Amino acid sequence: MNKSDSxxxxxxxxxxxxxxxxxxxxxxxxxxxxxxxxxxxIDRLYAKINQLxxxxxxxxxxxxxxxxxxxxxxxxxxxxxNRVNELWPFCDFSIKPKYQSSSLAYVPIMTGCNNFCSxxxxxYTRGREHSRPAKKIIKEVKDLVKKGYQEIILLGQNVxxxxxxxxxxxxxxxxxCSKINFPDLLKLLNNIPGNFHLKFxxxxxxxxxxxxxxxxxxxxKIAKEIHLPIQSGDNQILKxxxxxxxxxxxRNLIKKIRxxxxxxxxxxxxxxxxxxxTEKQFQNTVxxxxxxxxxxAYIARYSPRPGTAAAKLKDNVxxxxxxxxxxxxxxxxxSRL
Numbered sequence: 001m002n003k004s005d006s007x008x009x010x011x012x013x014x015x016x017x018x019x020x021x022x023x024x025x026x027x028x029x030x031x032x033x034x035x036x037x038x039x040x041x042i043d044r045l046y047a048k049i050n051q052l053x054x055x056x057x058x059x060x061x062x063x064x065x066x067x068x069x070x071x072x073x074x075x076x077x078x079x080x081x082n083r084v085n086e087l088w089p090f091c092d093f094s095i096k097p098k099y100q101s102s103s104l105a106y107v108p109i110m111t112g113c114n115n116f117c118s119x120x121x122x123x124y125t126r127g128r129e130h131s132r133p134a135k136k137i138i139k140e141v142k143d144l145v146k147k148g149y150q151e152i153i154l155l156g157q158n159v160x161x162x163x164x165x166x167x168x169x170x171x172x173x174x175x176x177c178s179k180i181n182f183p184d185l186l187k188l189l190n191n192i193p194g195n196f197h198l199k200f201x202x203x204x205x206x207x208x209x210x211x212x213x214x215x216x217x218x219x220x221k222i223a224k225e226i227h228l229p230i231q232s233g234d235n236q237i238l239k240x241x242x243x244x245x246x247x248x249x250x251r252n253l254i255k256k257i258r259x260x261x262x263x264x265x266x267x268x269x270x271x272x273x274x275x276x277x278t279e280k281q282f283q284n285t286v287x288x289x290x291x292x293x294x295x296x297a298y299i300a301r302y303s304p305r306p307g308t309a310a311a312k313l314k315d316n317v318x319x320x321x322x323x324x325x326x327x328x329x330x331x332x333x334x335s336r337l
Contacts, residue, residue, distance in 0.1 A: 001155050002035045004106035005070060005090065007097035009033060014098060027064055032084075034070035036121045039303045042076060049083050071125040073307050093132055105149045109137050109185065110156035115204065117231075118242045118309035119271065119302065122157055129157075134164045134180045138188055145194035154189075154200040160207035183215040190219040199223045202269075205230070206244040208253055217261045224261050225295075228253070229269035233288030234281040237274050242309070247288055254292055267296035270329060273322030274302045275313035282325050289329055293336065299329050 009031055010020065021027050030052060035041045052066060068080060069088035081087055090111070099105050110131040113122045141152055156162060162182040180188075189198055198221050203212075205228055216222050228250075232238050235246050257264055270285065289297070301322040304311040 001106075001108065001111070001157070002033060002070065003100070004097065004108050004155055006033050007099055007106065008091035008093075008095045009069065009088075011095055011098040012091060029065050029067065031067045031069065031088075034068065034072050034076075036071035036073060036076075036125045036305070038300065039305050042072075045076075046080075049080065053083060071122070073121055073124055075307065090126070093136070099149075103149060104151040104153070105144045106153050106155055107137060107140055107144070108132065108155045109159060109200075110162050113157040114161065115158060115244070116242060116309075118240060119274070119305060121305050121308055124307055126157065129161055131162050131164050134185055134188065137185065138192070141189055142192055145192055145196050150196050152189075152196060152198050154198065156200075156202070158202070158204045158207065159200045160203050160209070160212065181211075183209070183211045186212075186215050186219060186222060190221045192221075197221050197223050199225060202227045202229065204244075205250050205253055208257075210256075213257055213260050224263055225265045225267070226257060226261075227267045227269075228257075230288065230292075231269060231271050232274060232277075232281075233285035234277070237277055237281055237285075240276065240310070240313070241271075241274065247284070251288070251291070265295040266292070267298070268292070268294050269298045269300070271300050271302050272325040272329065273317035275310060275315055275317070277302075277317055286328060286332070289332055294333065296337075297329065297333050299326055299333075301326050 013029070013031070014020075018029060024030075032045060032048065034045050049066065049068075052064075065086070066084040067086045067088055068084040069090070072080075077087060093108060093111075097106075110129060112126045112129045113120070114129045116123050137154075144152055160182055162180075162185060164180040164185070186198065186200075198219075203226060208228065216224065216226070230247075230250055231241055231243055233247055238246065254266065257266065270289070272282065272285070301319075302310075302315070302317070304315050
């Protein structure tokens with residue numbers, strides 16, 4: 001999503017007459033597109049701004065301007081507003097992106113999140129869920145296909161929650177329902193003529209419906225790849241994370257997906273060292289991790305995100321222990337790849 005936003009920012013800047021440069025010394029305008037998923041990213045943002053403010057690059061004796069945008073908590077905006085020249089809101093979906101690839105394109109279908117996982121700042125930075133109209137998404141994908149794009153990745157903090165209550169496109173005039181959900185949208189996009197395939201990021205286990213699994217299984221252009229974050233293999237930790245499902249529910253989903261979509265590739269996200277996570281609870285994650293046989297996994301060591309519910313919990317798993325647990329899962333994954 002951050003890359004996709006950056007493509008729209010680049011298009012906005014070029015429309016204003018700016019041209020990109022790969023060399024900092026040649027720049028007179030610098031845009032920092034922040035991501036608040038992890039505190040470490042925000043820490044790097046502060047360090048980068050300090051570095052830029054202490055650097056004396058000049059173009060024709062005019063010091064460069066720094067613009068800050070992206071996922072930022074209110075407190076970070078307040079702290080940084082006097083350290084940069086301008087604060088920009090999120091780029092509008094209506095801006096046509098400057099795609100960085102000639103074969104792969106990111107297409108946001110929604111933004112924001114209503115889940116309020118206890119460790120996550122997204123609902124406070126991007127706000128509540130907001131879906132794009134289906135007909136605008138269809139048009140964007142059709143235009144990309146005409147230009148020869150072969151891989152299109154649909155983006156959203158939780159694509160499973162996509163819901164368009166607006167006017168139905170022509171392709172949906174026979175639909176009896178009053179809204180277009182995510183499986184409906186996938187069917188419409190799958191029916192677009194052309195040589196391309198669809199992927200999407202990311203799905204929430206509590207919203208992975210039978211209808212969605214069936215749609216993926218039956219659609220020729222939808223890649224048989226599903227990113228399904230588990231985050232933890234322990235029910236008590238999942239409850240503290242406010243994830244809204246149990247390990248039994250997740251296991252049943254994996255079984256159902258593998259049964260209905262032969263050859264499917266499943267990836268996941270996991271956080272190790274969440275506050276109060278014991279060795280026994282981590283071993284529950286290890287058991288599920290081995291059982292699921294993920295094709296890929298993005299493993300993060302927990303770091304408190306100020307402003308979230310989890311930040312109020314004592315971060316009582318030592319950094320060394322987090323690193324050990326991270327390495328255990330990495331070793332299991334690497335032994336399979």
